[in-house]
Amino acid sequence: MTACRLCGSTSLASVVDLGATPPCERFLTAEQLEEPEVTYPLHLRVCTGCWLAQIPPMITPEDTFTEYAYFSSYSTSWVEHAREFVHGAVDRLGLDDDSFVVEVASNDGYLLRHVIDRGIRCLGIEPSKNVGQAARDGGVPTLTAFLGPETAATVREEYGPADLVVANNVYAHIPDVIGFTQGLRALVADDGWVSIEVQHLLTLMEFNQYDTIYHEHFQYYTVASAQRALASGGLTLVDVETLPTHGGSIRLWARPAEVAGEPGERVAELLAAEKAAGLHELSGYAEFRERVARVRRDLLKFLVGAAEEGKTVVGYGAPGKGNTLLNHCGVRADLLSYTVDRNPYKHGRFTPGARIPILPPERIAEDRPDYVLVLPWNLREELIGQLSFIHAWGGRLVFPIPSLEIVEVNP
Structure with a gap:
């Protein structure tokens, strides 16, 4: 890795080197046991310019997500988490049957089925063909595609702007942070909302959750680095929630910069907690x-x-x-x-x-x-x-x- 994928700095410091492993979702058939496996370095570094923690993009999203082994609906608690989120977002944003919701990386429709239950028009954008087909089989409208500015512009032209764009547990999975964020901005209405859930680097390090470092996860966010990533695509972080999911996650609420206003109190509180833990300077990474x-x-x-x-x-x-x-x-x-x-x-x-x-x-x-x-x-x-x-x-x-x-x- 020679430069930060967010700010371009070449000042990248080692956090932990986990050796070389195969991609974590490439499960083997019995026949493949007689074949060699390709391994890739798994070395987490942090950029001392913008404090985005990241690993090199050794594999592409196309390598992993075209055919995918993870189906969200097999976790009872995760489905319930999605249901609670949908009902809370509908109430918070005042969504109704005139609204439109888009979920990026919608998996097997585990979340959008709750949007449909509320009578709200929706669309999933899911790159994995097999998982997206499972969503369509379950009655959830789903487009098989990776999100970027071009895909977003096509969706917006065909379906209209989204009042809410959801991107749960995908913001770490894309090496082109800026292009993906621009895609989110292109999807959302000029007065709309974007909601992102992603594991919090603060809890990852505090509770030794190093096993969540793998080749599908290209970056690991603090609130500070997430702010910078969102800004790269024209979005402003206005609120943040802490969640117990995945050992400790953050839910980022963002809006187009033109209508966002100042970040709320919870943003300032979490930024202060990160600073106190040393994650806005190199010393905080020394003992991990x-x-x-x-x-x-x-x-x-x-x-x-x-x-x-x-x-x-x-x-x-x-x-x-x-x-x-x-x-x-x-x-x-x-x-x-x-x-x-x-x-x-x-x-x-x-x-x-x-x-x-x-x-x-x-x-x-x-x-x-x-x-x-x-x-x-x-x-x-x-x-x-x-x-x-x-x-x-x-x-x-x-x-x-x-x-x-x-x-x-x-x-």
Whole structure:
């Protein structure tokens, strides 16, 4: 990486180097196990000019999102989160049956179906062909495309300007930050709103959530760097909310600069919190590397100890973050015999790099393992409830992030 993709500065400082791994969503078929895997450096740096944390664009969005393994609807809590957001946004913005809502990276329609339930016209823009087709099959109008200024102009001309543009968990996934932001501005009405949810770098670093660093995530935002990114496309941040999702996210509310006015009080509060944590200067990033190393050592110590004691350990979930963790820690099937996932797309496949088999969730009840390593730790409360049945044979849950924790569940 030679220059910051937002401000162009060549002053980029290392935050943490996770070695080289395959892209986290390239799940392998049994036939592919006999083939080589391409790995790419996974090295997070921060720009000392604009403080955007970023990794080099080793892969393109087209490499990852044309055929995608993640379907949002398989997470019950995530669907409920979307429902609450839609109802809150409708009330906050006064949307009605004359309004128009566009969601960028709309996945399988998990969010827009709630917009439809409110009688509001909507459109999803989803680059993944298989996931977008699932949305259309469910009755959610969806365009298969990547967002840029040209796509946005075409959508605006055909459908009209959007009163609300939603971009949840996609702002980190695009290497062309400026072009994407210009696309958001082209979609939204001149007096409209843009809502973006993205993981907060403040909580990522505070709680050792380094497994959310992977090749699909090209950048990692503070409120300060998000402000600058939005401004690059003609949008102004006017409000921000903190959310528990993905271990700690921010919801950015932005408007066209011409009508935005001054940022609200919550923006100033979070900027102050980031500054106090040292994230607006290089010193705040100094200790993260050692905290990451501690997570790795603790997980390996537990897995090796369990194996030596003859205990069985299996995984729950096959999320992208789990693949960063497994590959960075060097975990293979001798330490984690398999993992399970609710998404049928992944069944019979293997995790990239670590090559851990992925099976249906029912396998846990059949095998009665001693420990279940929870890879999507961000769904902690949901999964503690779903997996409470392991109490019947004395099974326990293991959470690796922010630090290793072994949890006894109650029925």
